Amino acid sequence: MNFNSLNGFTRPLARLIDQFERLPGIGPRTAQRLALHLLRQPEEQIRSLIDALQAAYSQVGQCQCCFHLSADVLCEICSNNDRHNGLLCIVADSRDLLALERTREYKGSYHVLGGLISPMDGIGPELLQIQSLIDRIKKDNVTETILALTPTIEGDTTSLYLARLLKPFTQVSRIAYGLPVGSELEYTDEVTLTRALEGRRKI
Amino acid sequence: MNFNSLNGFTRPLARLIDQFERLPGIGPRTAQRLALHLLRQPEEQIRSLIDALQAAYSQVGQCQCCFHLSADVLCEICSNNDRHNGLLCIVADSRDLLALERTREYKGSYHVLGGLISPMDGIGPELLQIQSLIDRIKKDNVTETILALTPTIEGDTTSLYLARLLKPFTQVSRIAYGLPVGSELEYTDEVTLTRALEGRRKI
Numbered sequence: 350m351n352f353n354s355l356n357g358f359t360r361p362l363a364r365l366i367d368q369f370e371r372l373p374g375i376g377p378r379t380a381q382r383l384a385l386h387l388l389r390q391p392e393e394q395i396r397s398l399i400d401a402l403q404a405a406y407s408q409v410g411q412c413q414c415c416f417h418l419s420a421d422v423l424c425e426i427c428s429n430n431d432r433h434n435g436l437l438c439i440v441a442d443s444r445d446l447l448a449l450e451r452t453r454e455y456k457g458s459y460h461v462l463g464g465l466i467s468p469m470d471g472i473g474p475e476l477l478q479i480q481s482l483i484d485r486i487k488k489d490n491v492t493e494t495i496l497a498l499t500p501t502i503e504g505d506t507t508s509l510y511l512a513r514l515l516k517p518f519t520q521v522s523r524i525a526y527g528l529p530v531g532s533e534l535e536y537t538d539e540v541t542l543t544r545a546l547e548g549r550r551k552i
Numbered sequence: 553m554n555f556n557s558l559n560g561f562t563r564p565l566a567r568l569i570d571q572f573e574r575l576p577g578i579g580p581r582t583a584q585r586l587a588l589h590l591l592r593q594p595e596e597q598i599r600s601l602i603d604a605l606q607a608a609y610s611q612v613g614q615c616q617c618c619f620h621l622s623a624d625v626l627c628e629i630c631s632n633n634d635r636h637n638g639l640l641c642i643v644a645d646s647r648d649l650l651a652l653e654r655t656r657e658y659k660g661s662y663h664v665l666g667g668l669i670s671p672m673d674g675i676g677p678e679l680l681q682i683q684s685l686i687d688r689i690k691k692d693n694v695t696e697t698i699l700a701l702t703p704t705i706e707g708d709t710t711s712l713y714l715a716r717l718l719k720p721f722t723q724v725s726r727i728a729y730g731l732p733v734g735s736e737l738e739y740t741d742e743v744t745l746t747r748a749l750e751g752r753r754k755i
Contacts, residue, residue: 397558
């Protein structure tokens with residue numbers, strides 16, 4: 350097996366460590382620390398963790414409207430009528446949606462594509478929630494669609510594709526690319542600087 | 553509740569994130585990343601993690617001889633006759649034992665105290681595996697006891713206490729304190745330097 354199973358761990362403990370190591374960003378040492386920590390906790394805590402894992406996995410699906418993670422047919426945002434204000438923000442996945450929600454600035458609704466167009470990985474538009482997006486824009490009263498996709502090749506390809514597709518139905522904009530707040534111009538990479546110059550605004 | 557439950561998470565997901573956040577070294581962002589990652593995995597992986605948690609918690613206890621974590625009555629080290637070679641290394645907990653095992657240099661057996669003497673925290677010698685240690689030293693053929701406790705007030709107190717207690721039965725030594733390999737003398741703290749000077753050896 351791996352690093353941990355060689356070094357004096359009893360088998361069930363090695364197995365737990367191995368499971369933790371499969372998680373993103375958890376290395377052998379952290380996996381070991383987590384496993385040893387859990388063994389020292391009262392049984393209720395292990396039980397709560399197991400219950401939470403089971404509940405999350407069995408109950409959480411996708412919102413039938415925006416495809417955000419949801420335990421109900423409609424997510425909290427889609428169930429909130431105040432958020433259907435004509436603004437629709439398009440994101441690649443739920444993590445991006447949550448990042449935008451943390452700003453507490455955006456009050457419209459979302460649509461989660463489930464990824465980005467990436468011919469290299471065999472991901473074409475048909476694998477993303479694009480048909481549902483068009484249906485939604487036609488049906489709902491969407492005045493502006495905001496593309497909030499990462500400024501990478503895949504993000505830009507998807508933005509261009511969607512912009513062309515959606516323009517007959519709605520105004521399309523994309524979030525600004527430029528210098529992050531607090532960054533130093535001197536240490537900013539050329540591509541970001543180019544984007545910042547292109548995106549310059551009159552003051 | 554916490555940071556995560558406020559920001560558009562469906563309840564079962566917020567609960568799972570909350571459980572991850574209780575683990576040591578896992579902040580809100582990491583907890584969120586872990587939970588979202590797990591939801592995207594095939595069911596077998598969640599199942600394996602849950603099984604591993606249950607098995608580790610229900611099966612792992614303490615070795616009846618050295619008090620290291622073990623799923624059996626005796627741990628792998630204590631069941632290995634080659635390791636009963638007269639050397640006994642005393643450690644505070646299983647993590648320290650595992651760190652020593654990783655060196656692959658030590659071939660003797662261990663005794664896990666289960667903590668360090670700490671009057672401030674109300675931990676006296678009677679709460680540690682000290683009586684079992686004395687019984688073991690009297691019974692087994694221990695020629696040298698090596699104290700491998702951290703160089704802190706609690707570690708030093710425990711070392712001094714044990715040294716006095718064990719000297720009638722066995723030779724007692726402690727691991728060396730000094731400069732870690734690869735460190736810079738210039739940046740080493742005064743206490744470590746003092747220990748390194750005290751521990752100087754003829755070459």
